[in-house]
Amino acid sequence: MKEFIVSLNSVDKVKRFVSVTAGFDTEIDVVSGRYVIDGKSFMGIFSMDLSKPLLVRVHENGERAEQIMKMFQEFTLT
Secondary structure, rough: EEEEOOOOHHHHHHHHHHHHHHHOOOOEEEEEOOOOEEOOOHHHHOOOOOOOOOOEEEOOHHHHHHHHHOHHHHOOOO
């Protein structure tokens, strides 16, 4: 499993993020505090506090996980 922090502080970013997650058959979670939401769910993500950074968990390992993470670069905080 790979984890990274993202900022989804606008409607447009959420739309693009869900569009990217929908392209993968692997499980992708978005975590805020004790809440874990399916990364492919518009409604779930919009139910979170988007003014704060969110943790993304990609349930994949190895090279495939690295390839998936690259697709999320526009959203990641460094």
